[in-house]
Structures are given as C-alpha cells and as structure tokens.
Amino acid sequence: MTKQVLILGATGQIAGHAIDALLANSDDHLLLYTRHPQNLKNIDENRETVIKGDILKQAELDAAVAKADVIYANLRNPEIKQQAENIVNAMDKHGVKQLVWISSIGIYDEVPGKFGEWNNAELGGGQKDSYLGTYRSAADVVSASDIDYTIIRPAWLTNKDEVDYETTERGETFKGTEVSRKLIGNFVAKIIDDPAPYARKDFGVNKPNTDGDKPSWY
Template identity: 85%
Template structure:
C-alpha cells in the first residue's frame, strides 16, 4: 500500500539520504515539509509534494500531518521540545501513529568510557538547558506518547558514501564513535518500509569498528 510520508526538516542532510532511499526502494509519496523549500532540488512531482511550513507554527504543522500516514522528523532547533509536543499533538489529533524521530547520542548518558566523557563535554551532558538536555526532553515527550515511535540516536556523523551500521537498544552501552549520514537515512527508510519490528523502540546507531576515545577526525 502506498503511504503518504511526511518528512519534517526535508532539507536536512540525513533527510536527503532517506528521501533517495524511499524513492528508490518503494512507491510511497513523500510530503517534503521545510521552512526553506527553495533549497530542495530535483523534486519529482509525481512522487513528492513540497510543503512550506514551520513545526513551531501549529496550524501549518497540523495541515501537513492531516495528509500523512507516517511522520519522520529530522529537526535541529533549540526549541525541539516544543516541536516534539506540537508533533505529538497533531499526530494524536489526526490518528497518525508512526513517528521516526532523530535524536542525539548521549541523551541517556549511555556512552561509556573516555568517549562518553568527551561527548558529554562537547554536547553539555548533565546540563538541563544544554544541547543534550533539550534533546532528552524532546525524546521524553516522544517516548511518553502513545505513538508507535522509533527514536534514533546517531553517533557523530560523517559524509562517507557508505551504508554500514549497527544498533544498540535503549539501556545498552553505545558502541562506536561515528556513522555516516547515508547509513542513518537508509535506516530511516527501512523503518518506514517495515515499521512493526521498530515500534516503540529507541536505537543508538554507529558504524562497527569505530570504537575510540573520540571520532577519528578529532
């Protein structure tokens, strides 16, 4: 069955890889929701609809969610907790159940050893109003909802042209230090295509064999 997939933050780099994977691997129709639609290129009018909008503007978000069967949120904003609350409310209102949510490594203090110390220092672990603090609050909004959510916590991101990743569940120690944006995009598409194994779960995602005290390029 063809699904209407709403992609919030469609101009993001991970979203770009997910869009390509979804177009290549299935027949879903993609609703590309973004504040700067002029940054989207090579839009296929038969498979994609561009929607100019802001997730912090409830009416704009509500109108987009009303068209969707699935929501994938690829957002980065200091107000991400409010964005999460708006998305959950709109999905509840329109009876949309599946949500794929991109979060951050370290929100549960799940990164062990020297890498965990480095990650917390870089991202403000333990500070409520830090990057990690705000992303944790947003993830808590999602996980306390009744949605069939999947939360993804990527390792530090690279632009490598590869699909190579492994996952850890919530409550397990994070493994490697990096992963490609392309890998995350493909994981997102996989979840959207076959949601049942991933429903109401939360995954850390890294490239195997990249363990260390920090990402290799630092």
Template identity: 50%
Template sequence: MRKVIILGAAGHIARLAAKQLISETDDQLTLFVRHPKKLTDVNEKRETIVVGDVNNETELTAALKGQDIVYANLGPDNTDQMVPHIVKAMHTAGLKRLIWISTLGVFNEVPGKFGEWNKQMLNPSGYLPTQSKAAEEIEASDLDYTIVRPNWLTDKNEVDYETTGRHDAMKGTEVSRQSVADYVVKLLQNPTKDVRTSVGLNKPHTDGDKPSFY
C-alpha cells in the first residue's frame, strides 16, 4: 500500500485515475483540491480530501508530508507558476517522485499541418508557453519526474493508446482521458517506469490535420 497525493484531484483525468486506483490497488489517496464541492463521489475509506491551493506552499507542504508519490493533474493556466512551489514543497517533505500532466506541443514536437493547427489553437501567447516553461522547470529539477503529454483529449469510454518518447515527434491527433488515467495508474504501480523523461500519449491510427471532432 502506498500513499498517493493527487494535486488538482477534482479534475476529469484525476477522478478517472482515482477510480481505477481504488479498484486495482490498495493505495490510499489524498485528494488535494481547491473546491471540495466538485468531489461528489468520494470513497471515504480510501480517499481523504485536503483543501488547498498548490500556490500556497504552507498548505501544500503540510499535505505532502507522509505521502509516497505525487500525481499533479493541474491546469490549464499558469502551471509555470505552480512548479517552483511544488518542487520546493516536495523537497521540504522529502519526496522525489512526481507525475505531471502536461500537454502536446510543449517541446515543439507536433509535426506538420496538425502541429501548426495545434500551436494556433493552444493560445500562442498564454497556455502553450506557460506549459512549456512548466515542463522546462520540471526537467531542471532534481525530482524523479514523468512529464505526460496527452494528445487532444476526448471523453470516449476507451483505453486505447500508444506512447512516444521525449525526443520523438507526437503521433496521432487525440487520446481519451480514460487512456491517460490508465497510463498514470501504470506509472503509480511501477514508480521506476519512465523516470526523468517525458511521454506522449495518442490513440493509434488517428493521424490527420486536426482531431476528428474538429
């Protein structure tokens, strides 16, 4: 049994991952959230809610103490401002392992017409630069991190994904939140997997100029 803290635990992918962890492991989960009312389906035996903002280092450090592993499902905006607080609080709490949900395009790795479309769509003056900076900050840290780069997210009820490496071109145009949750659960169950690297996630055979739902 490990103690897993989920930052931004009311997020969509985070809830899917938590449900899968509850059914497939005996891990104890701490749900770190700003707005606890958003959590309507908590398993009280396995999930403990802690209210806080990751930018409040005192709240964050207190929540991290005694945990084994950190899964951050934060966003969409200003993630670059969150990372220094998380790194510092993890140092103070003596934690090393961080799973960080990022986005496609942070390493300028999306090729062709889809890459151009993606850059235009992801708020070129806001979201994408801050997500890139957050990824750089994590890479510059001494943490045992995995930076997860999901493709465009869908709510399809399917687990169907392949992975690409830190220096590979992103493949495909979409992936389901359920697939991202599944990958996160695999990392949490094998914490030495994909350490100090970044992994892209996509649904196979979805190459194109934009996602099918656009």
C-alpha cells in the first residue's frame, strides 16, 4: 500500500538518505516539510511534494499532518520539546499513529565508561537546558503519548558509505561510538516500511566494533 510519508526537517543530511531509500525501495509518496524549500534539489514531482512550513506554527503543521499516514521527524532546534508537543497534538487531532523520531545518544545516561564521560562533556549531560537535556525532554513527550513511535538514538555520525549496524533498546547499555548517516536513513526507511516490530520502542544505533573512549576521528 502506498503511504503518504511526511518528512519534517526534509533538508537534513539523514533525511536525504531516508528520502533516497524510500524512493528506491517503496511506492510511498513523500511530503517534504521544511522552512527552506530552496535547499531541496532534484524533486520528483510524481513522488514528492514540497511543503513550506514551520513546526512551531501549529496551524501550518496541522495542515501537513492531515495529509499524512506516517510522520518522520528529523529535527535540531532549541525548541525541540515544543516541536514534539506540536507534532503529537497534530497526530492526535488527525488520527495519524506512526512516528519515527530522531533523538540523540546519551539522553538516558546510557553511554558507559570513558566514552560516556566524553559524550556528556561534549553534549551537556545532566544539564536541563543543554543539548541532551532538550532532546531528553522532547523524547519524553513522544514516549508519553499514545502514538506508535519509534525513537532512534544514533551514535556519533559519519558520512561513510556503509550500512553496518547494531541496536540496543532503552534500558540497555549503549554500544560503539559511531554510525553512518546513510545507515540511519536506511533504518528509518525500514521502519516506515514495516513498523510493527519497532512500534513504541526506543533504539540506540551504532556500527559494531567501534568501542572506544571517543569516536575515532577525535
């Protein structure tokens, strides 16, 4: 069945990989939602519709969510908790159940050892208004909802052309230090295609055998 997939933050790098995977491996129609549509290139008008909008403006978001079967949110913003609240409200209003949400490694203090200490120092672990604090608050909004969410917490991201990965669930110790953006985009497409195994779950995602005190390029 063809789905209408609303991609929030469609100009992001991970979103670009997810778009490529969805176009290549599904019949889905993609609704590309962004404040900066001029940054989207090579649009296939038969498969993609560009929507200019701001997630912090509820009416604009509602109009887009009303057209969708699935929401994929790839966001980075100090107001991400408010964005999460707006998305959940719009999904409830229009009866949309599936959400794939990109979050951050370390929001649950799940990263062990020296790497965990380094990650917290870089991202502000334990501080409410830090990068990790705001992402945790947003993830809590999503997981407290009654929608069929999947939260993804990627390791530190690379631009490598690889799709090797392993996952850990919430409550398990995070593994590895890095993962490719291409892999995360492909994982998003996989979840959208077959959501049932991933519904109401929260995954850390990493490339196997990348354990260390910090990512290899630091």
